[in-house]
Amino acid sequence: MKPRKVLEIKQSIFADNDQEAEKLRTQLKQKKLFLLNLMSSPGSGKTTTLTKTIQARKDQLRIGVMEADIDSDVDAKTISQLGVRTIQLHTGGMCHLDADMTRQGLEGIGTDELDLVILENVGNLVCPAEFDTGAVKNAMILSVPEGHDKPLKYPLMFQVCDVVLVNKIDVLPYFDFDMEKCKEYVHMRNPNALILPICARTGEGIEQWAEWLKEQVAQWQT
């Protein structure tokens, strides 16, 4: 196991991010490496969800995690304790990652002998949605306390995500969150989005999500 390290990634010099993203995806396909881009608001439970996902599948998949953060490395510390390869990416104030920054991160973590790398993007529902990171799939977490109206207010984020994990369903009784309306609004933005209610804290729904992810990796590697 490599030690956890911190990488200061630099702002991209490439003008055409879409082209860089496609190039990165092609390289990932050749390496049979699946990259998942995980996005959400601050505090929606990305790190806890990631912890449970890793625990559920680390015996079947070789997993690496890139923790993008503006400054701290608290999340990378948490994840590295699970015994998977981890790198902290410091964006130096940048509010998102683009494809070149993601490539820098992949070079830093080292992609040999990995099946799946999960990029925990900066906590933000706006900017990360605007930049294709080169990931094979995009996932996002919407937590119950944030409210079911978020797809109305952050349209692009929901549009670009293949999966929406609705987290913290254990606190549904304490919030005015309408799951049916949430599903309706998500599908307004993206009719193909898979919506999975989960509770990362208790583990509810994690098995279905982890299985979906494992199937995606298997498909990508064939």
Add this chain to the structure above:
Amino acid sequence: MKPRKVLEIKQSIFADNDQEAEKLRTQLKQKKLFLLNLMSSPGSGKTTTLTKTIQARKDQLRIGVMEADIDSDVDAKTISQLGVRTIQLHTGGMCHLDADMTRQGLEGIGTDELDLVILENVGNLVCPAEFDTGAVKNAMILSVPEGHDKPLKYPLMFQVCDVVLVNKIDVLPYFDFDMEKCKEYVHMRNPNALILPICARTGEGIEQWAEWLKEQVAQWQT
């Protein structure tokens, strides 16, 4: 009461935002108009807090609200029902407001016969902190479900805020949120920050916050 309207604000043409912000603040001082910049993550309860704040002080202060949003106008609809002057600002995908965009908003809402304008900034803990809007004071909402570690992860936001409202304290029993640690982390970033625990839904703590705001307006107007 003017009808609620929607303004498509344009990206600023000014290179020096700090200079534009100072200019705007000087003009606000001359007009005896107090501008509050309210920031937070998506779903932390900005609109509900705003509703309760307006209800608490609308008989003593002439209040206007600028609702900045990427696309929707759900919040402006809610606020306009309170009988205060409201404008919806569409940022056209932009993740923050700068001073010139704020000035466009103020021209749109009309500043005559107002004591206080509250700008509900785009839901985002990163980018809005980087741009001085020209506001007299910055406030932010951190909600309990987001976790007490946010000042560690979004340092600049906590650094630039004069007040941190810790919202949704009614759900403290259901989350691992340590209020003492929260205060410690906020003060690491900004020793002068005023921290006020509130629950916008039940109204708890709103009186103290509304009184602080009223005092700030009075100070600015003398």
